[in-house]
Every structure is written in C-alpha cells, then in structure tokens.
Amino acid sequence: MNQRTQYLLELAKRNVKAYIANSKTKAAMVAGSVAEGLCDEYSDCDMSIYYDELPSDEELQLARQQNQGSERLWVLGDRKAGGFAESYFVSGVECQFGHVTIAQWEKDISNILEGHDIQSPLVKALSGTLVGIPLYGETLIQRWQTKIANYPDELAQKMVEHYLKFFAIWGMQEKFAQRDATLWYYQILVESAQNLLGVLSGLNRLYYSTFQFKRMNRFIAQMEIAPENLAVRLERLFRQEPAVAVNQLEALVRETVELVEVNLPQVDTSAAKRRLGWRQQPWQFNAANR
Numbered sequence: 001m002n003q004r005t006q007y008l009l010e011l012a013k014r015n016v017k018a019y020i021a022n023s024k025t026k027a028a029m030v031a032g033s034v035a036e037g038l039c040d041e042y043s044d045c046d047m048s049i050y051y052d053e054l055p056s057d058e059e060l061q062l063a064r065q066q067n068q069g070s071e072r073l074w075v076l077g078d079r080k081a082g083g084f085a086e087s088y089f090v091s092g093v094e095c096q097f098g099h100v101t102i103a104q105w106e107k108d109i110s111n112i113l114e115g116h117d118i119q120s121p122l123v124k125a126l127s128g129t130l131v132g133i134p135l136y137g138e139t140l141i142q143r144w145q146t147k148i149a150n151y152p153d154e155l156a157q158k159m160v161e162h163y164l165k166f167f168a169i170w171g172m173q174e175k176f177a178q179r180d181a182t183l184w185y186y187q188i189l190v191e192s193a194q195n196l197l198g199v200l201s202g203l204n205r206l207y208y209s210t211f212q213f214k215r216m217n218r219f220i221a222q223m224e225i226a227p228e229n230l231a232v233r234l235e236r237l238f239r240q241e242p243a244v245a246v247n248q249l250e251a252l253v254r255e256t257v258e259l260v261e262v263n264l265p266q267v268d269t270s271a272a273k274r275r276l277g278w279r280q281q282p283w284q285f286n287a288a289n290r
Contacts, residue, residue, distance in 0.1 A: 005039040008093065009133070012045050015095060016135045018063035024051045026102060027137025031128035038215070044087075044094040046128070050102050050137065054079050060099070064088055069095070082107075098125075102140070109147065116158040120209075127207035151205035159208070160260055160267050163198025167191070168275035170250035173243055175280060185242060192249055193234050199256055200226050203263050225263055227255040250276060 001009070012030040019025050032046035033039045055063075064072075070089040077084030082104025087096045100108075111117045112126060126148050134141040169176070169188045176185055194210045197219075201208035204223045213219075220231045227233065233252060237245045254276050257269050 001037045002039065004041065004043065005034055005037045008034045008039050008043060008045050011090065011093060011095070012047055013135060015045070015047065015067050015090060015097075016049075018066040019049050019055075019097075020136045022051075022055055022059055022063070024053050024055055024059075025136070026050050026052055027140040028135045029129070029132040029141050030135060031132040035128070035131045035133045036218075038218075044096055045090075046096050046098075047135075048098040048100070048125075048129075048132070050100060050105060050140070052102060054082070054099060054101055060086070067095075105144075109144065113147070113150075113152055113155060116155055118155070118159055118162055121211040123207050124209040124211050127209075130207070148207075151207075156202045156205055157264060157267060159202030160199050160264055163195040163202070164257075164260065164267065164269065164272050165195055166253050166272060166275075168250075168278055170246040171275060171278040171280050173246050174282075176242065186238075189237055189245065189249070192253070193237060196230075196234070196252055196256055199260065200230075203259060225259055227252055227259070 009030065012034060016028045016030075019028060027050040028047060029035075030045065030047050033043045034045055067090050073087040073089070073094065075084060075086045079099075083098065083100030085096060085098045087094055089095070108120075108122050109126065112120060112123055117123075129141075129144055130148055132141065132145070167188050169185070169192070194213070197213075197216075198208055198210075200206075200223055203225045206219070206222060208219075216234065217231045220226060220234075223230070230252075233248060237249055240248065253272070257272050257276070260267055260269055
C-alpha cells in the first residue's frame with residue numbers, strides 16, 4: 001500500500017464515523033483504488049454505506065458538516081428506489097458516498113447473480129465489493145463477498161452469449177477507407193474490444209461492465225483463459241493503421257471464439273464464426289452496359 005493509498009484509507013476511516021453514529025447504519029466499506037492500493041494524486045475516495053433505512057437529507061447534511069465537507073458536487077439516483085450516491089470534497093479530495101438500504105442491495109445482488117442482469121452498471125459494484133475493505137459491519141460485508149465470489153455458471157454463459165457479437169470490419173476495410181468514416185471505425189473498434197473483454201470475463205468468471213472501465217492491464221492479468229498477450233494486442237488496435245488493426249482484431253476474435261468452444265462448448269458460436277475470413281467484394285461497373 002503506497003502512501004497516497006494509506007492517506008485516503010485514513011480519510012475514509014475518519015469520514016465513516018459521521019455515518020456510523022447514525023443508528024440506521026449497519027455497514028460501511030471503502031472500495032475503488034483505495035481498496036486496491038492503487039491511489040495517486042487524482043484518486044477519489046469511494047465509500048458505500050448500508051442502512052436498514054435511508055437517512056434523511058438533514059441527517060446526511062449533518063454528516064457532511066461533521067466531515068467538514070464542501071457543498072455537494074453531484075447527486076445520482078433516487079432515494080425512492082432504495083439507494084443513491086453523492087459526492088463532496090473533504091480536504092481537497094473528492095469523496096463519493098453510495099447510500100443504499102440492505103434490502104435494496106441484496107435485491108441488486110440477486111438481480112445479477114440469479115436474474116443475470118449483466119448490463120446493469122451495478123455489475124461494477126459487485127466487483128468493487130469483492131475487493132472492498134470493511135470499515136463497519138464486517139460480518140455483513142463478508143457475507144456479501146462470499147456470495148458474490150460464487151460466480152454462477154449460468155451467469156458465465158449469459159455473459160459469453162451476450163458479448164459474442166462482432167461487426168466484421170476486417171472484411172470492409174477498403175469500403176471504410178473510401179467513406180470518411182473515422183468516427184464509425186473507432187466506434188466499432190471500441191465496441192469490439194469491449195465485447196472481447198465481456199466474452200473473456202464470462203469464461204474467467206469475472207464481473208465486467210463497460211461503465212467507466214479502467215485499469216485494463218490489471219483486469220486482464222486476472223484472466224487464466226485469454227489470447228496470448230491480450231492487453232498489449234488490444235492497446236495496439238488503437239495505434240496501428242486501420243488496414244493492420246482490423247486484421248489483428250479478426251485474429252483476436254478467432255482466438256476468443258476458439259476459447260469459447262473449448263471452455264464453454266454449449267454456447268453456439270456459429271454466428272460469430274460465420275464472417276471470420278470474409279471480405280466484401282466490390283461489384284463491377286461497366287459503363288458500356290448502361
């Protein structure tokens with residue numbers, strides 16, 4: 001743990017005191033870069049507070065004042081839905097607080113683990129919970145961590161099936177080059193890279209969300225099932241000339257499909273395989289035949 005991480009962890013421990021003084025609070029943890037030990041001078045402090053009943057606005061304002069916090073920077077979510085988040089500065093550091101009832105949080109966990117809601121941004125919260133450091137209510141948080149760590153086979157298959165979709169840009173390079181389609185090209189490149197990571201996350205039983213996805217190298221390092229040198233090859237896609245990049249993308253897709261067939265053979269890969277090797281051919285124009 002570097003010095004900046006230690007500093008923010010101590011800040012989180014001080015901040016939480018204002019919330020656990022409220023009898024409604026049952027658990028609290030710090031997540032994000034603080035929990036992972038990866039802080040720098042731009043890091044914020046991510047905390048989640050769990051309640052049997054959400055505190056009132058007046059109670060939250062009191063906690064903010066006790067922390068000598070600034071005015072709110074933003075508020076996301078609706079307390080009527082059982083949870084929301086707010087952010088404010090403490091000693092120059094942006095501190096983000098998620099406030100959620102235990103009932104809602106356990107429902108959110110079930111929606112993903114049992115309902116397979118893989119497109120929910122809360123998938124990111126599940127991965128954050130796994131590495132989170134309990135600051136209060138440790139037994140409750142450890143119970144959630146144990147449940148989340150048990151990644152269901154059905155969820156893995158849903159992840160792979162959902163993300164196993166690739167636009168065959170490798171077969172359309174000459175067409176793209178003539179159409180001033182730079183933005184579309186990079187959009188497809190980003191979506192393809194995200195889908196590759198989604199498929200491989202399913203194979204490796206990792207929680208993955210495209211929402212504010214960061215620290216790709218560290219994430220990929222957790223994968224036991226992946227194309228060789230995946231992180232380097234994904235980075236190169238965005239630095240190579242398009243004519244080279246699209247062929248490299250096709251190779252990554254082919255290798256990933258092969259990994260699916262070996263490790264999750266019940267998944268139908270036919271649609272993803274259909275256009276591997278495909279190249280669009282121009283039609284022939286003969287002015288004499290007009």
